[in-house]
Amino acid sequence: MTPTDAYAELVRRSKEVGVLNSCAAVLGWDQQTYMPTSGAGLRGEQMALLAALAHQKVTDPKVGDLLAAVEGSDLVREPESDAAANARELRRTYDRAAKLPQALVEELARVTTQAQQAWQAAKAGNDFPTFRPWLEKVVALKYEEAGAVGFTGHPYNALIDEYEPGTTVAELKELFAGLTRELVPLIRKITDSPKRPDRSILHHDYPVDRQKVFAEAAAVAFGFDFTAGRLDTTAHPFCSGFGPGDCRITTRYNARSFPDAFFGVLHETGHALYEQNLPAEHFGTPLGAACSFGIHESQSRLWENQVGRGRPFWDHFFPRLRQTFPTALAKVSPDAFHFAVNDVRLSLIRVEADEATYNLHIALRFELELALLTGDLLVGDLPAAWNERVKALLGLDVPDDTRGCLQDIHWSFGGIGYFPTYTLGNLYASQLMAAARKDLGPAAVDADFRRGEFQPLKSWLTDRVHRHGQRYRAGDLCRRATGEPLSPRPFLSYLNEKYCPLYGVC
Numbered sequence: 412m413t414p415t416d417a418y419a420e421l422v423r424r425s426k427e428v429g430v431l432n433s434c435a436a437v438l439g440w441d442q443q444t445y446m447p448t449s450g451a452g453l454r455g456e457q458m459a460l461l462a463a464l465a466h467q468k469v470t471d472p473k474v475g476d477l478l479a480a481v482e483g484s485d486l487v488r489e490p491e492s493d494a495a496a497n498a499r500e501l502r503r504t505y506d507r508a509a510k511l512p513q514a515l516v517e518e519l520a521r522v523t524t525q526a527q528q529a530w531q532a533a534k535a536g537n538d539f540p541t542f543r544p545w546l547e548k549v550v551a552l553k554y555e556e557a558g559a560v561g562f563t564g565h566p567y568n569a570l571i572d573e574y575e576p577g578t579t580v581a582e583l584k585e586l587f588a589g590l591t592r593e594l595v596p597l598i599r600k601i602t603d604s605p606k607r608p609d610r611s612i613l614h615h616d617y618p619v620d621r622q623k624v625f626a627e628a629a630a631v632a633f634g635f636d637f638t639a640g641r642l643d644t645t646a647h648p649f650c651s652g653f654g655p656g657d658c659r660i661t662t663r664y665n666a667r668s669f670p671d672a673f674f675g676v677l678h679e680t681g682h683a684l685y686e687q688n689l690p691a692e693h694f695g696t697p698l699g700a701a702c703s704f705g706i707h708e709s710q711s712r713l714w715e716n717q718v719g720r721g722r723p724f725w726d727h728f729f730p731r732l733r734q735t736f737p738t739a740l741a742k743v744s745p746d747a748f749h750f751a752v753n754d755v756r757l758s759l760i761r762v763e764a765d766e767a768t769y770n771l772h773i774a775l776r777f778e779l780e781l782a783l784l785t786g787d788l789l790v791g792d793l794p795a796a797w798n799e800r801v802k803a804l805l806g807l808d809v810p811d812d813t814r815g816c817l818q819d820i821h822w823s824f825g826g827i828g829y830f831p832t833y834t835l836g837n838l839y840a841s842q843l844m845a846a847a848r849k850d851l852g853p854a855a856v857d858a859d860f861r862r863g864e865f866q867p868l869k870s871w872l873t874d875r876v877h878r879h880g881q882r883y884r885a886g887d888l889c890r891r892a893t894g895e896p897l898s899p900r901p902f903l904s905y906l907n908e909k910y911c912p913l914y915g916v917c
């Protein structure tokens with residue numbers, strides 16, 4: 412078989428796995444939106460069969476032979492060519508899957524399924540001791556996984572590779588240290604300010620049907636293609652890109668609160684714009700897939716926060732919002748509304764945190780999961796360590812574990828290494844937005860937004876980020892898109908420029 416034939420066969424097999432995975436995605440979406448509860452048993456069997464088929468195809472030794480044939484050929488001479496990029500990423504997936512013993516994969520699936528149930532009950536009942544043995548098992552298995560995959564330096568490097576290939580503990584430690592050093596005093600200044608927004612204006616009667624129409628209009632303005640996507644209702648909002656022509660987003664509505672659904676829709680729209688603008692011809696191969704979790708999250712945060720909580724955006728949308736919700740907003744000024752959606756306050760819950768305090772929640776999780784993995788922190792000591800870090804970083808007392816170390820699902824499903832991608836997303840979002848402003852002209856970008864025109868920004872993101880799929884690793888993609896390696900600087904400048912005038916500080 413010639414290398415060209417080997418590559419064609421590799422792509423054919425990869426696309427087949429892509430189609431299988433997209434079938435699972437359709438079933439997963441249905442499960443969280445419309446499936447009747449009695450369908451859960453059959454759905455479990457359907458999902459397990461699809462996962463097993465995909466796993467067989469990914470780990471088929473023939474894939475290793477095909478990869479070897481391509482890697483030893485001229486096809487990969489240019490490291491950023493289609494073949495080289497696809498071979499590089501398929502090799503990463505293949506090696507990782509091949510190195511994991513079947514018994515470990517099965518044990519992880521079994522334990523994390525039960526651990527999630529135990530976590531749910533423990534969180535509901537504020538009962539860490541019942542979750543403790545499950546978390547101990549998960550941590551031990553993830554440590555075993557890191558050993559099986561192999562790593563240099565910290566075992567966490569093997570785990571984060573699943574979410575953010577190429578990123579290391581050393582880089583992240585430096586990033587979080589720099590970020591925390593500057594965030595803590597800035598947040599203190601903001602929260603010490605006597606100027607406070609009136610948040611109550613966001614919690615009036617906001618009829619759900621009108622919320623839906625309004626959120627859909629904003630999604631369309633950003634560029635979401637409703638002929639290739641849908642917006643539905645679910646308990647836990649998400650975006651699922653099935654593949655070319657079909658991307659689903661979801662949200663949940665609260666008739667007494669405007670921001671929950673609205674900013675959730677903007678967030679998921681950001682994810683969806685990435686999915687809808689990946690190169691369709693590469694669907695099923697790495698070139699047709701998102702670069703990393705951090706880059707994916709950068710797209711959602713950019714549209715939700717950088718655009719959607721900005722004054723130019725509301726200059727366009729607020730008059731329309733007041734027309735849509737006259738009872739709630741008749742007496743509310745644009746200034747008061749904009750201030751309310753940019754409320755900064757120290758809080759215990761990550762998912763409720765504003766963009767200034769959010770990364771401190773991630774910094775503490777990153778620090779604790781590093782220590783758990785190496786055994787420097789024992790699972791039994793987690794609640795005390797958590798509470799101590801919350802006091803040090805946020806100055807708050809944690810009243811119970813439900814609002815402390817039990818609040819997030821991630822560790823129960825084995826997602827050690829996942830949290831930092833949220834912060835990476837925030838940082839990439841700021842850096843990309845700063846670069847887009849520079850390229851498109853800062854005044855032009857704001858003038859566009861005031862007219863409800865977001866196409867130039869979307870096109871810029873498609874050109875710099877979306878269309879490349881996994882051709883470049885996240886760090887390289889950032890350098891190419893923005894001219895600089897990832898830095899917390901643009902994010903910190905953005906926070907200062909936005910919040911200092913709002914709160915009358917600095």
Ligand code: ZN
Pocket residue numbers: 678682708711
């Ligand atoms: Zn997201």
